[in-house]
Amino acid sequence: MTSQAPENRPPLLEMIGISKSFGGVQALRDVDFTLRQGEIHGLVGENGAGKSTTMKIIAGVHHDYQGKMLIDGKEVHFRSARDALDAGVGMVHQELSIVPDLSVAENVFLGSQPTKGGVIDWPTMVREARKHLATLGIVVDPRQTIGTLPIGLQQLIEIARVLSSGARIIILDEPTSALSPPEVERLFSLLRKLRDQGRSIVFISHFLDDVLNISDTVTIFRNGRKVETTPVSQITKREVIEKMIGKGHEGLEESYTGEIRLDSKPNAPVVLETKALSFERAFQDVSLQVRAGEVLGIYGFMGSGQIELARALFGKIRAKGELTVEGKPLNLTRTSIAREEGIAFVPESRRSMLFHHEPLYKNMSISILERIHRMWLKPSKERDIARGHIETLRIRTPGADQLLGNLSGGNQQKVALAKWLTHAPKVLILSEPTRGMDVGAKEDVVKIVRGLRDKGIGVVVVSTEPETVLSLADRIVVMKRGAIVREFAGDTVSKDRLLEAA
Ligand SMILES: Nc1ncnc2c1ncn2[C@@H]1O[C@H](COP(=O)(O)OP(=O)(O)OP(=O)(O)O)[C@@H](O)[C@H]1O
Numbered sequence: 001m002t003s004q005a006p007e008n009r010p011p012l013l014e015m016i017g018i019s020k021s022f023g024g025v026q027a028l029r030d031v032d033f034t035l036r037q038g039e040i041h042g043l044v045g046e047n048g049a050g051k052s053t054t055m056k057i058i059a060g061v062h063h064d065y066q067g068k069m070l071i072d073g074k075e076v077h078f079r080s081a082r083d084a085l086d087a088g089v090g091m092v093h094q095e096l097s098i099v100p101d102l103s104v105a106e107n108v109f110l111g112s113q114p115t116k117g118g119v120i121d122w123p124t125m126v127r128e129a130r131k132h133l134a135t136l137g138i139v140v141d142p143r144q145t146i147g148t149l150p151i152g153l154q155q156l157i158e159i160a161r162v163l164s165s166g167a168r169i170i171i172l173d174e175p176t177s178a179l180s181p182p183e184v185e186r187l188f189s190l191l192r193k194l195r196d197q198g199r200s201i202v203f204i205s206h207f208l209d210d211v212l213n214i215s216d217t218v219t220i221f222r223n224g225r226k227v228e229t230t231p232v233s234q235i236t237k238r239e240v241i242e243k244m245i246g247k248g249h250e251g252l253e254e255s256y257t258g259e260i261r262l263d264s265k266p267n268a269p270v271v272l273e274t275k276a277l278s279f280e281r282a283f284q285d286v287s288l289q290v291r292a293g294e295v296l297g298i299y300g301f302m303g304s305g306q307i308e309l310a311r312a313l314f315g316k317i318r319a320k321g322e323l324t325v326e327g328k329p330l331n332l333t334r335t336s337i338a339r340e341e342g343i344a345f346v347p348e349s350r351r352s353m354l355f356h357h358e359p360l361y362k363n364m365s366i367s368i369l370e371r372i373h374r375m376w377l378k379p380s381k382e383r384d385i386a387r388g389h390i391e392t393l394r395i396r397t398p399g400a401d402q403l404l405g406n407l408s409g410g411n412q413q414k415v416a417l418a419k420w421l422t423h424a425p426k427v428l429i430l431s432e433p434t435r436g437m438d439v440g441a442k443e444d445v446v447k448i449v450r451g452l453r454d455k456g457i458g459v460v461v462v463s464t465e466p467e468t469v470l471s472l473a474d475r476i477v478v479m480k481r482g483a484i485v486r487e488f489a490g491d492t493v494s495k496d497r498l499l500e501a502a
């Protein structure tokens with residue numbers, strides 16, 4: 001291994017003058033990008049800046065582009081993900097690409113299962129899968145169906161799959177969005193080890209602190225162009241943000257390491273209350289109150305039960321115990337009852353609630369079903385509302401008619417939130433509301449949520465990201481192994497104290 005500084009090492013992969021458009025949308029313009037051997041290369045930029053598109057070209061997903069790509073100085077043009085994999089490129093996609101109905105082991109070896117006499121060699125596959133998973137500290141039965149596992153665990157398994165594929169170029173697109181801090185640490189130490197073995201890693205993330213901490217080099221994208229590539233030692237977080245979104249966002253630099261003041265409203269009326277709510281092994285005896293005009297943050301590591309709790313509040317799963325809205329006991333047997341009572345829910349997996357093959361403006365109306373009963377809402381009216389949201393939320397799209405599936409990850413998330421701006425519920429439950437969003441978009445979400453709160457809506461924000469609850473909540477409860485273990489109210493709180501409690 002060479003001991004040269006990463007920026008002086010020979011290029012492993014070079015992209016020269018890459019442009020890419022999707023129909024009328026110019027996603028990339030004349031992008032140059034160099035990945036060197038044995039470096040961790042951070043990639044940052046606003047939602048829709050072109051990060052995933054660039055990496056999908058390297059990974060063989062997009063083959064219709066202008067410009068040149070070289071590996072080891074030789075021109076390559078991949079026709080498929082298989083092509084790229086054969087050339088040593090592995091990618092973990094932003095939206096998980098596991099096959100939910102298959103076992104963990106089959107997913108680890110997707111497309112390259114070990115065989116014996118022409119059939120899958122199960123004992124070998126299970127044994128090898130266990131070994132690969134262990135490198136990331138994952139303990140799970142490889143024979144289990146992957147779709148039944150928590151989303152964070154699925155994400156870890158997908159990462160393990162690519163890391164163990166032997167790829168020389170490893171691309172991780174938002175790999176930590178569902179991971180808990182200890183899992184992120186484990187992933188980072190593994191990435192450093194792989195880098196020290198000479199592998200090259202691209203790390204895309206909106207957690208700028210993480211990017212600056214793990215990367216040797218960072219590249220900043222803006223508006224489909226590459227703005228700059230620089231060693232991380234030569235750039236500050238403020239400069240990164242400025243190059244991503246421009247000046248005037250100094251507040252975004254905060255890493256929430258200091259004390260945050262909480263502004264609880266102990267006298268506001270209770271809109272939602274639970275008493276001794278329990279669901280199987282996910283959570284037990286949860287009693288909490290949500291007041292009108294407050295944001296209650298529920299924080300916990302992945303698997304602490306908060307995601308299930310959020311679902312139970314909306315009737316997605318049937319919990320035992322008491323649930324009241326404005327004092328009225330509810331028997332949530334269907335999500336439609338929750339909706340009638342004024343409870344709204346935005347789940348963490350936007351895929352499940354958005355319609356990818358429908359235009360954006362339709363996705364912003366209340367729901368496809370309700371729309372059928374509201375034929376009087378003219379499409380032109382819907383489009384007007386959508387245009388307003390596109391502007392206030394700064395959604396990056398050519399227009400309200402664009403198919404939702406064509407939007408970048410973070411922009412889809414904004415669409416998921418948009419409809420609550422026009423259809424204010426009594427209680428709004430947000431699960432991981434800023435997952436996958438850029439710093440500017442997170443700031444927008446803080447404004448949106450505060451706006452809803454100030455209208456008197458009781459907002460519940462459930463997250464595994466300390467920054468998310470710290471930036472949004474007026475009061476925070478911490479969950480651990482299915483129980484509330486701590487409450488922060490009317491006082492100050494810090495990231496360290498949150499982590500400690502969790
Ligand atoms: N399949 C597609 N069809 C049409 N437009 C697309 C498609 N994929 C991406 N785009 C557009 O290309 C641009 C770049 O998108 P890309 O997904 O690369 O952004 P990104 O930097 O990864 O953003 P994010 O941080 O939100 O993931 C966006 O304007 C997006 O809407």
Ligand SMILES: [Mg+2]
Nearest residue numbers: 052094408409
């Ligand atoms: Mg992306």
